[in-house]
Amino acid sequence: MQVLGLQANNWTTLLTGWGAVVGGMVAHLGIGSVKRMQTQGSLPTVFAVGDIPRIVNAKLGPITRKWLLAVIAFMAIFATAGLDKVTPFYAFLVGYSLDSFIEVFGANIEQQAASKVAALKKQLSETSTT
DSSP states (O other), rough: OBTTTTTTHHHHHHHHHHHHHHHHHHHHHHHHHHHHHHHHOOOOOOOGGHHHHHHHHHTTTHHHHHHHHHHHHHHHHHHHHOOOOOHHHHHHHHHHHHHHHHHHHHHHHHHHHHHHHHOOOOHHHHHHHO
């Protein structure tokens, strides 16, 4: 049986690959969280239940960016290597390294934004004092 030109065993390969990419991203996030907890001390971060919608809303952009890049990377590995060459381990490593790339790229953007905000604040304080 074919759906969208793919055989049933191809769908299994694609779903396994997608699960491995997401698994790699989740593994990297988990390891990063553990490292942050170790450097900050033994007390975990406390969240109020009422703050959860605000936290999700604040993180919606980065979450959407991660999923979009995951879909692009997922399609790229199958387009470049082919359906028969991609193993779950290979897809896992792509997801793990993709999250590392997103983290470095996001940190760079945040650093640039913080410097621009600081420059803007300085400019505003100078104009308000004159």
